[in-house]
Amino acid sequence: MSGFDSNPFVDPMDIEPFQDASITQVTSGASENTGEFNPFSANDMGIHTGTTIPISAASSQPAILPTSVEQSAQANASAGQANLIKQQEELEKKAAELERKEQEMQNRAAGRALNTGSKENNWPPLPSFSPVKPCFYQDFEEDIPEEYRRICKRMYYLWMFHSATLFLNVLACLAYFTTDPQYGVDFGLSILWFILFTPVSFICWYRPVYKAFRSDSSFSFFFFFFVFFFQVAVYIIQTVGIPKWGNSGWIASISMIGKNLAVAVVMMVVAGFFTVNAVLAVILLKMVHSKYRRTGASFTKAQQEFSHGVLTNPSVQSAATSAATSAAQGAFSRNQRN
Structure with missing residues (x-):
């Protein structure tokens, strides 16, 4: 009967591969050893305890921090060195600029000393056919340093405005005189003030301040301050306008x-x-005084310049020589008489 129990339609080569004895043994052994894995169990932790890396060992060896700190320190040092180099370059530029200005002043002074006799006077600017020739030499661009040029020109403009005001004062006093003949004194004095104060102001306070800025002369500065102080007082008197003083001021005009x-x-x-x-005279006086304080001028230098100028002046030398000669001759003649 056993022969009839088997399936006659089954291929004798078609055998279940997983029914092989060797495969069945392996799979059964794996299923017995395989269980639920718990990483926090004591047995599993004991297995991996020896391979755990301590925290101290991991944190005691930084790999990037020392390099970044070193680079930042080098960058700060380079920036500081670049700043020092920049400051040094600025100081060198300032020193070169000061040296250049000093050299220009020395060259200008040397040029004036060499060309004093060769330069022709150019002020006042008169035509060539005029019998009266210019009396002074004036050149702001060549004579006056750049830092003093503007204030020196303003003093020149003040003198021109001063002269124009004196001329207008003559016309106003003329109208004053035509209204009332008793004010003829004002008209006559106004003509005198115009003829007298126009050249005197140019010589006594404008030319000294021009020379002071040109050659940094302490004596010229002190002479200018002394004279210009009285000029300011004269301006105030002219502004007040006292009758019969030759000034068309506020009192005379209101009357x-x-x-x-x-x-x-x-x-x-x-x-x-x-x-x-x-007003302009007071403002410019303060401005000139501020420039004077920066030049290093002093009263001692003014005394030295005055004494040196007096001793080296040919006119003074000739006068002193003639006086000494006459005194010696007088003493010799008295001795002969005795």
């Missing part, structure tokens, strides 16, 4: 309002010009 309004207006304009002169 003419009731007599002749047109003449009063003309005189008020001139009084305003005198006021502007006084």
Whole structure:
């Protein structure tokens, strides 16, 4: 019967591969050893305890931090060195600029000393056919250093405005005189002030300040301050306008309002010009004084320049020689008489 129990339609080569004895033994052994894995169990932790890396060992060997610190220190050192180099270059530029200015002043002074006789006077700018020739040499670009050039030109403009005001004062006093003949004194004095104060102001306070800025002369500075202080006082007196003093000031112009309004207006304009002169004179005096304090001038230098100028002046030397000669001759003649 056993022969009839088998399936006659089954291929005798078609055998279940997993029913092989060797494979069945292996799979059964693996299933017995395989269990649920718990990484936190005591047995499993004991297996891996020997391979754990301590924290101290891992943190005691940084790989990037020393390199970054060293690079930042080098960068700071390089930046500091570059800053020092930049400051040194700026100081060298300033020193070179000061040396250049000093050399220009020395060259300018040497040029003036060499060309004093060769330069022709160019002020006042008169035509070539005029019988009167220029009396002074004036060149702001060549003579005056750049830092003093502007204030020196302003002093020149003040002198020109001063001269124009004196001329207008003559016209105002003329109108004043035509209104009332008793004010003829003012008209005559106004002509005198214009003829006298125009050249005197140029020689006594403008040329000294020009020379002071040109050659850094302490004596010229002190002479200018002394004279210009009195010029400011004169401006104030002219602004006030005391009658019969030859000035068309505020008092004289206001007194003419009731007599002749047109003449009063003309005189008020001139009084305003005198006021502007006084204000500008005070402002420029302060500005010149501030420039003077930066030049290093002093009263001791002024005394030395004055004594040196007096001793080296040919006129003074000739006068002293003639005086000494006459005194010696007089003493010799007295000795012969005795």
